[in-house]
Amino acid sequence: MKEGKIRHAVGVDFGGTFIKMALVNEKGEVRSRAKIPTKETVGLDGWMDAVAKGVEQLRGLNGRTEELAGMGVGVPGFVDCERGFIYDLANLPGWTGVHLAPLIEKRFNVHVRIDNDVNAMALGECTFGAGRAYQHAVFVTLGTGVGGGLLINNKLYRGAYSMAGEIGHMSINMDGIQSPQGRGGLEQYVGNRRIVERAVKLLDQGNPSLIRDLVKGDWSAITPEVIGQAANQGDKLALDVYDFVADCLASAFASVTYLIQPQAFIVGGGVAQSGSILFDPLRKHLQERLSPFFADRIEVKTAELGNDAGVIGAATLVMME
């Protein structure tokens, strides 16, 4: 067996609900997984112990650790990835100003890289997923919020102070919805809650829709997935909601294209799983919003790594060095 010659890395996807971990090989394949509920870890020490347990679990299933290229960690917040320093994790109290990389290096005696989770996913998708053919790509993840990561010259571009890629805060309307991040931010129109709000508003106006039946009249059960289900059955109201979401995304994507002209957008996250009801109008509106010189040279692709994007991306952080 030549398996021993293949490099592996541990990817840690530190989320608000779970700490997901995986042993990933240099082809981007997940060899084993571990998953720890975040709330079971208390403080930095608790977190470290949980990760240690996870590493043991991954190790147990795959034997040797001496070939580890290292451990990559994706975290939901601002990071100085040069120093492996966490500025702040928005929804995780206690994770402000934590110099995490050296602590992990000391405990596990491996090379460590820490980055924003969306950056990690962007790198994973652009190395092993839908973006592997591109040198310049923009990764976008649609969910509660809208995150982004930039691949420029085949490398993650983090901006001057490690915070670039916040496509969700780009404004699509200078007089639009106000938020702590400014006015008219994309996320204020296509974040999960906003999508549901829009559908509910149209339903409240008395418009007919399959959604009523799907949630049996319980508006609180409406999710982007339910709306997508209705849209996939040809429901007009649901299709209108998705068309609006697609056009908002297209407006931001057009601006991104005019500014940095990537080869492609790689779109992942829950809403992206709706498939053609999102991607067809998205491509159409993007073409409408660009001059031919730019329209002819841009692609929009669905992310391919799915739920593994986080752990594969995190592992890729160290694998690519």
Place this chain on the structure above:
Amino acid sequence: MKEGKIRHAVGVDFGGTFIKMALVNEKGEVRSRAKIPTKETVGLDGWMDAVAKGVEQLRGLNGRTEELAGMGVGVPGFVDCERGFIYDLANLPGWTGVHLAPLIEKRFNVHVRIDNDVNAMALGECTFGAGRAYQHAVFVTLGTGVGGGLLINNKLYRGAYSMAGEIGHMSINMDGIQSPQGRGGLEQYVGNRRIVERAVKLLDQGNPSLIRDLVKGDWSAITPEVIGQAANQGDKLALDVYDFVADCLASAFASVTYLIQPQAFIVGGGVAQSGSILFDPLRKHLQERLSPFFADRIEVKTAELGNDAGVIGAATLVMME
């Protein structure tokens, strides 16, 4: 004299009205200038002859040419700068699909670089002008149109197909003014003509303003400069126009900052010469439109190279290699 040891380059700023040329030294100083009306040149050969005459003029004033680092050419349009190939110059008929670099190299026996004129200016400003302290900056020029150039990791970033930096086509309103480049493009709000239109509209509504006196009732004489003059005298209508222009710019700048997080914006072109009546509200609105993490880490500067930005930038294209 040590002059002989200092490298020089010829910068050619190919515009619709003039071909401006200069001999520029490695400190970014203009040593001599030449200027040829574009309409006096006919076809590619005529253009080449005019440039040859210009080179002789520059040479005559400064002697030796053997130290020339080369010749840089900035052109108003799309360029493949790797190949020195001009795709198309929007307002200059006959300049479509011209492989210019090898022709110049052959004729003048020097190293040649060709790029978009705004990219050249961006490089000049970021090497010798207001952006010289930055590794990541966005240059913006305000005029009939709004152009942009990106400096990333101390290098011009041209995007996947040499067309990046079109900040003037970024949308500030997804339902805004339609143009061949999409909807709500920044240029449709802050281009010179749009600024004048806005002032005229406010004057037509009967609002009082110094502008009436300055142009003696002749609205065809209204320019951004005249409006700026009125604004500098405290004229409310003129200040409102500039505040709107500043806020439109701020909206686009905020989006750029969230996406690529540069250290600074360097703003040049005619309207930028209005000084604080533009820059004060621009900085204020930009701060309002960014979260503190981003707002604290971004600067807005006035370009410094003025009318020489084009020729210095063009010369810098070859000087920096």
